[in-house]
Amino acid sequence: MGDFWVFGYGSLMWRPGFAHIETRRARLMGFRRSLCIRSWVHRGTEQRPGLVLGLDRGGSCVGLAFRVPGDLRDEVLAYLRDRELVTSVYLERLLAIQLDQGEKVEAVCYIADRKHRQYAGNLDAAHAAEIVTGAVGQSGRNEDYLLSTVEHLQALGIRDHWLEEVARLVGK
Secondary structure, X not given: OOOEEEEEOOHHHHOOOOOOOEEEEEEEEEEEEEEEEEEOOOOXXXXXXXXXXXXXXXXXXXXXXXXXXXXXXXXXXXXHHHHHOOOOOEEEXXXXXXXXXXXXXXXXXXXXXXXXXXXXXXOOHHHHHHHHOOOEEOOEXXXXXXXXXXXXXXXXXXXXXXXXXXXXHHOO
């Protein structure tokens, strides 16, 4: 099997955790970056859930694509599955993405499972900010996760107006 691509839209972009030989800016059509996953471990609890990112249907998402050597396929997929599929709230899919120079490739993507009980749905910015504010899990405060995510996206030159609005509301 040859090289393959992995699409990152959140922490995978700045902390992929796997070997890769190329990184390119990319766009996934039909899905958007969204705080649509209830976090019951890392950024909240079942009694007071926080929110973390997922790829939800609709719109498009700019992120980073990582090209992985084919001989590392099993190792990298095992790592990604351990990282992303812990509670099965994400579905692993092979989807078409467009790289920064217009080239289209297929990439491994992790999208939100809308049938999973941790799926929070399509929240408006004010409701998302309300959920994030005050939620704390094993990895720390949900506000810190949100603000760090926005900072990382901005450092990469990626604008996400909805997420930036949620961060603005949380910062009030």
